[in-house]
Amino acid sequence: MYRDFGTVLVAVILGIVMVAIPLLIQKLIAPSKKSKDKLQTYECGEEAEGSAWLQFNIRFYVIALIFLIFDVEIVFLFPWAVVFKELGLLALIEMGIFLIILIAGLAYVWVKADLDWVKRNVRYGTGRYQDVRMEKTT
Amino acid sequence: MIVPLEHVILLSLALFSIGVFGVLFRRNAITIFMSIELMLNAVNLALVGFSRYYDSVDGQVFVFLVMTLAAAEVAVGLAIIIALYRNRQTVNIDEINLLKN
Amino acid sequence: MTNLQSLDLFWPELIITVVILTALIVDLCIEKSKSDVVGWVLVIGLLITAIAIWNQDKTTTTLFTDMIVLDPFATFFKLLIILSTLLVAVVSWQNNELDEYRKGEYFTLLGILVLGLFLMASSIDLIMVYISIEVVSIMSFILAGYLKLDTRSNEAGLKYVVYGAFSSGIMLFGLSILFGLTGSTNYFIIQKSLAGLDGSASAALVMALLMILAGFGYKISAVPFHFWTPDVYEGAPTTITAYLSVAPKAAGFAIIIRFFHQVFADGGALADAESLSMTDVPWPEIIGILAVATMTLGNLVAIQQESIKRMLAYSSVAHAGYMMLALPVLSIQTVYAIMVYLVMYLFMNLGAFFVVITVKNKTGGETFDDYRGLGWEMPFIGVVMTLFMLSLTGLPPTAGFIGKFYIFSALISGGSQYYWLAIVGGINSVISLYYYFHVVKVMFLEGERKETLVQPPEVMSGVLLATAIPVFLFGIYWNPVVNWVQNSLIFYVQTM
Numbered sequence: 001m002y003r004d005f006g007t008v009l010v011a012v013i014l015g016i017v018m019v020a021i022p023l024l025i026q027k028l029i030a031p032s033k034k035s036k037d038k039l040q041t042y043e044c045g046e047e048a049e050g051s052a053w054l055q056f057n058i059r060f061y062v063i064a065l066i067f068l069i070f071d072v073e074i075v076f077l078f079p080w081a082v083v084f085k086e087l088g089l090l091a092l093i094e095m096g097i098f099l100i101i102l103i104a105g106l107a108y109v110w111v112k113a114d115l116d117w118v119k120r121n122v123r124y125g126t127g128r129y130q131d132v133r134m135e136k137t138t
Numbered sequence: 139m140i141v142p143l144e145h146v147i148l149l150s151l152a153l154f155s156i157g158v159f160g161v162l163f164r165r166n167a168i169t170i171f172m173s174i175e176l177m178l179n180a181v182n183l184a185l186v187g188f189s190r191y192y193d194s195v196d197g198q199v200f201v202f203l204v205m206t207l208a209a210a211e212v213a214v215g216l217a218i219i220i221a222l223y224r225n226r227q228t229v230n231i232d233e234i235n236l237l238k239n
Numbered sequence: 240m241t242n243l244q245s246l247d248l249f250w251p252e253l254i255i256t257v258v259i260l261t262a263l264i265v266d267l268c269i270e271k272s273k274s275d276v277v278g279w280v281l282v283i284g285l286l287i288t289a290i291a292i293w294n295q296d297k298t299t300t301t302l303f304t305d306m307i308v309l310d311p312f313a314t315f316f317k318l319l320i321i322l323s324t325l326l327v328a329v330v331s332w333q334n335n336e337l338d339e340y341r342k343g344e345y346f347t348l349l350g351i352l353v354l355g356l357f358l359m360a361s362s363i364d365l366i367m368v369y370i371s372i373e374v375v376s377i378m379s380f381i382l383a384g385y386l387k388l389d390t391r392s393n394e395a396g397l398k399y400v401v402y403g404a405f406s407s408g409i410m411l412f413g414l415s416i417l418f419g420l421t422g423s424t425n426y427f428i429i430q431k432s433l434a435g436l437d438g439s440a441s442a443a444l445v446m447a448l449l450m451i452l453a454g455f456g457y458k459i460s461a462v463p464f465h466f467w468t469p470d471v472y473e474g475a476p477t478t479i480t481a482y483l484s485v486a487p488k489a490a491g492f493a494i495i496i497r498f499f500h501q502v503f504a505d506g507g508a509l510a511d512a513e514s515l516s517m518t519d520v521p522w523p524e525i526i527g528i529l530a531v532a533t534m535t536l537g538n539l540v541a542i543q544q545e546s547i548k549r550m551l552a553y554s555s556v557a558h559a560g561y562m563m564l565a566l567p568v569l570s571i572q573t574v575y576a577i578m579v580y581l582v583m584y585l586f587m588n589l590g591a592f593f594v595v596i597t598v599k600n601k602t603g604g605e606t607f608d609d610y611r612g613l614g615w616e617m618p619f620i621g622v623v624m625t626l627f628m629l630s631l632t633g634l635p636p637t638a639g640f641i642g643k644f645y646i647f648s649a650l651i652s653g654g655s656q657y658y659w660l661a662i663v664g665g666i667n668s669v670i671s672l673y674y675y676f677h678v679v680k681v682m683f684l685e686g687e688r689k690e691t692l693v694q695p696p697e698v699m700s701g702v703l704l705a706t707a708i709p710v711f712l713f714g715i716y717w718n719p720v721v722n723w724v725q726n727s728l729i730f731y732v733q734t735m
Contacts, residue, residue, distance in 0.1 A: 061220055065213045072209040075202050090243070104260055111267045147419070154412055161405050170401055177408035184415045192422040197415075200366050200424065204411065207373045211407075214377050215400045218384045222393040231401075234394050237470040 062114055073102055146187030153180035167219050167229040171212055178208045245302035248309050251291045251317065252357055258284030259350040266343025275332055277343040281350050282328050289321045299731040305425050307361045308731045315578065315727035316360035316493045320486050323585055324353050326702060327482045330593055333699050335600045336386060336476045345385060352378040352486070359490040363501070363731075365414045365424040368494060372410070372454060375487055376403045383475040383483070395474025402467040403457065410454020416447035417502075426501045427733045433502065433518055445520050448503070452525070455498070458491035459559045462533040469540075472552030477599065480548065481592030484555040489581050492562060496574055499526075501732065504569055509730040514569040523567035530567075531663050534560025538670045548595055548605045550674060551588075554631060557671060558584055564660050565646050568653035571728060576649040578724045583642035583713060587630040590706035594624045597695045597703070610678065612686025617693050619700065621682050623707045628675040630710045633668050638713040641720075643668065 041048045080095050109115055153176055160173025182201045189197025219229055226234065246253070262280045269276055292314055299310040328349060331337065337345065355374030362368050380403060384396020418424055420440055421432035436444070456464040472480045500509050503522050508514035516523065537557030544550035562580050565573035595605055597620060602609045614621030630639035643664075650661040695703070713720055 058220060061216065065216055068209050069213050072206050075205055079202070101260065104263060108263060108267060157408070161401075167397065167401070171404070174401075174404045174408055177405075178411065181408070181411045181415050184412070185418065188415065188419040188422070191419075194422065196366075196424045197418060200369075200415075200418070203366060203370055207370065207377075210377055211373065211380075211400070211404050214380050215397075215404065218380065218393065218396040218400055221384065221387045222390070222397055225388070225390045225393055234397060236391050236394050237398075237473050 059117060066109055066114065070102065070106070140190070143187055143191045146190075147184060150180045150184035150187065153177075153183065165231050167222075167231055167234075168216075170231070171215050171219075175208060175212065178204060240300060240302055240304070242303055248295070248298070248300070248302055251288050251295070252354060254284065254288045254291055255350060255354045255357070258288070259347060259354065262343070262347040262350055266341070266347060269343070271341050274341045274343040277346040278328055278332055281346040282325060284350070285321050285325055285328070285353070289318065292317050292321070299729060301363065301731060305427070306364045306367050307358060308363045309361065310731040311727040311729040312497075313357075313361035313493070315724070316489055317357050319489050319581065319585060320353060320356045320360070323482065323486045323489075323589060324349060326589055326593075326706065327478050329698065330481070330596060330702055331478045333600070333696060333702075334476060334478045334596055336389075337478075339388065340386065345382070348378050348382055349482075352382070352482075356486055356490040359487075360493040362494070363426045363497065365418060365426075365429075368498070369407075369411060369414060372458060372494070373407060375458070375490065376407060379403070379479075379483060379487065382479045383471050385476055385479065389474075391474040392476065393474075395471045398474075399467055399471045402464075406453050406457035406464055409450050410457075413447045413450025413452075413454070416443055417451070420444060420447065426498070430502050430506065430733070434505075436518070438519070441519055444518060448520055448522055449525075451498075452529075455491060455495050456529065459488050459495070459563070460556050461529055461559055461563060462536050462556070463529075465533070465536070465556050468556055469549050469552045472555070473546065473549045477548065477592060477596045477605075480552070481589050481596075484552070484588055484592070485585050488555070488559060489585070492577055492581065495566065496577065497730075499566070500569070500574075506732045506734045508569045508571050508574070509732040510734050511571045511728075512734070516569065523569070526563060527567040527657075527660055530560050530563035531660065532560075533557070533563060534664065534667045538667050538674075541671070542674045544674075546606045547610065547678065548592075550678075551591055551595065554671065554674075555588060557667065558588070558631075560667070561643065561646055561664060564664050565649050567660070568650060568657055570649070570653060572649040572652055575724055575728060576645040578727065579645045579717075579720060580642035582720050582724070583630070583638035583710075586706045586709045586713070587627050587637070587639055590623065590703060590710060591627040591631065593699070593703055593706060594620055594627065597699050600699075601693065601695075607677070607681050610681045612682070612688060614679075614682035615688045616691070617695065619703075620695060623703050624682065625679050626707055626710055628678050630714070632672050632675045634672075636711075636714040638710045638717070640714060641717045 076098065077095070080091060084091055157173045157175075157177030157180060160176065161170050164170050164173060182204055185197040185201050185204070189195065189201075222234070223229055228234065240248075258281065261284070262277050265280055266274060266277045295309075295314065297311060299308075301308050328346065331342065331345065331349075352375060355371050355378060358367060358371035359375060362371050380396055380400045383399045384392055386392035417429060420436065420443060421429045423429055423432065433444070453464055456462075457467075460468040472484065475483070499522065500506060500514070503518060503520065504514050504516050506514070534557045537553045537555075537560055541550050541553035541557065544553060562577050562584075565576050598609060598613065598617075599605050601617075614625075626637065630637035633639045633643040647661050647664060650657045650664075694700070
């Protein structure tokens with residue numbers, strides 16, 4: 001048993017060393033010229049603006065909720081996929097019915113326009129987005 | 139190597155108690171929901187432990203269903219919190235007290 | 240039975256599933272102003288389901304490899320649930336509180352609730368118990384918070400979801416301990432393993448039992464798991480309040496009866512024989528004490544209420560207490576008495592809440608002040624409400640009296656150790672007289688008499704008659720109910 005854990009330990013140590021060595025080399029040979037632009041938070045090449053602690057649009061929550069519901073249903077697909085071959089056609093039909101019911105739920109969300117991002121005014125914009133007011137487009 | 143059943147149960151009991159205390163003493167609705175999730179996951183741990191102990195899959199099937207239902211419950215809970223927040227601008231349980239004698 | 244064979248006996252649930260999906264899709268295709276149509280889909284679907292249940296083979300068997308059971312006991316509860324859902328669905332069209340909202344989801348959710356309640360009445364496996372209770376709970380959360388622009392409804396929803404998730408979490412831990420002690424999720428196997436359990440495990444068993452009682456007690460709103468009841472009942476749309484006070488409570492009793500008689504007793508009572516508690520866990524005493532606490536607290540707090548809706552909420556807690564009184568006695572008579580009581584309770588409690596809806600539609604309020612002189616202004620409402628109040632108190636010649644009579648006689652025939660329960664129940668009925676008659680007094684003796692008579696809308700009058708006539712009729716001639724219950728007392732049971 002200790003041998004099993006020993007393997008894991010060696011792997012962990014190796015991992016740390018392999019990351020540490022390049023960092024160390026880079027530190028030793030690269031010239032260090034600090035400037036204001038370089039020290040800024042990297043934001044995909046854009047200039048960072050405003051605080052990250054702003055209130056997020058409530059749309060994120062709705063999308064997250066929808067994702068949560070459909071995501072968890074996958075848990076039933078995995079065991080089914082494992083025994084699918086032995087159970088044959090019956091299992092296929094059963095899972096088809098299950099998925100049809102799920103798709104009815106998706107259709108519901110779709111028609112109710114909960115998948116549309118731009119649906120109402122942006123109320124919580126800050127920073128450079130402060131003045132943006134998107135009117136209802138749907 | 140198998141972790142002894144007692145350890146699994148004790149860990150599960152500890153997590154469950156943390157969840158219960160969180161529900162009883164926290165005042166933020168979102169935190170309360172996180173505590174409830176902790177309770178449910180403690181149960182999942184116990185179920186998986188028992189399932190391993192008895193060498194049956196019943197417990198694991200139970201865990202799957204608990205996970206799904208917990209997700210549904212939390213989705214509904216969060217939706218209700220959002221609706222409440224839009225009307226009251228608060229998620230503090232103590233400030234939500236319109237319905238009292 | 241295997242899965243494919245079971246489908247043949249699973250038609251009612253399959254029909255409801257189709258009805259739910261149809262309702263959902265129909266709702267997507269119509270405008271908001273026409274969303275009442277979905278109600279028609281639900282009502283027609285439920286009628287078809289009722290016919291399917293009625294024509295089902297009267298066999299007793301287990302379905303889906305011992306997951307749920309099909310027996311006349313479950314069928315009884317299914318018909319009871321359909322009856323209450325139909326009444327509530329019809330009244331929902333008339334409820335002004337819902338006017339601002341789409342009603343499509345409302346009716347769809349009611350349909351899913353019915354499916355969950357069906358499974359609750361027939362589950363014999365811990366997994367099914369948890370799923371069915373959760374389905375019912377989650378749908379009730381949404382329906383309680385359905386008026387999303389109304390802060391009180393939001394608050395009702397939030398309180399319901401917090402208490403509900405908490406108590407179902409506790410129940411789940413109890414179920415997992417039970418699974419850990421016995422190694423199975425099936426009632427019958429658990430029963431056999433518990434009988435062979437040695438004394439050292441009984442502490443864990445008591446803990447499991449108390450935790451499971453938390454979940455069940457929450458569904459029937461028994462003390463000390465009743466905290467949500469008054470707030471949720473007050474904030475939820477009144478139709479939903481009426482529904483929650485009847486249908487989930489009935490299914491909750493079904494699940495409790497099945498669970499305790501099959502898992503913690505030898506199942507003999509359900510087979511109409513002598514029955515014994517299988518374990519040395521004192522569960523009959525625990526339930527007896529909870530019952531006494533439930534009805535006493537319900538009645539004492541109901542006296543102090545100013546809102547009739549909230550008063551009725553506490554009164555429904557008290558009624559859960561009356562029904563729980565009969566649970567500690569392990570005999571078939573007590574199951575019989577609870578079932579008779581549930582039928583009577585369905586009509587009188589739904590009726591009382593429907594009166595609250597009618598009055599709120601007219602005056603916009605639900606406190607005692609809004610009922611001043613109402614008996615003279617709306618004589619029909621006054622008379623019907625008086626009848627419901629008489630019945631809820633348990634005075635003859637109303638259905639409530641018959642229900643109480645059966646409960647108390649079952650207690651007394653159970654032996655002298657249950658007499659005290661009957662006495663406390665009697666005292667509680669006298670206490671309840673005070674606040675029920677307060678309503679009647681306010682309606683007829685207070686406020687100025689108005690000369691103009693106001694008629695409630697025809698549909699409401701019809702539904703009120705449909706609940707009032709049984710309340711009166713079953714007080715005089717209760718044979719149909721008794722016969723129906725008698726024929727439904729057949730369980731799928733495995734005695735030891």
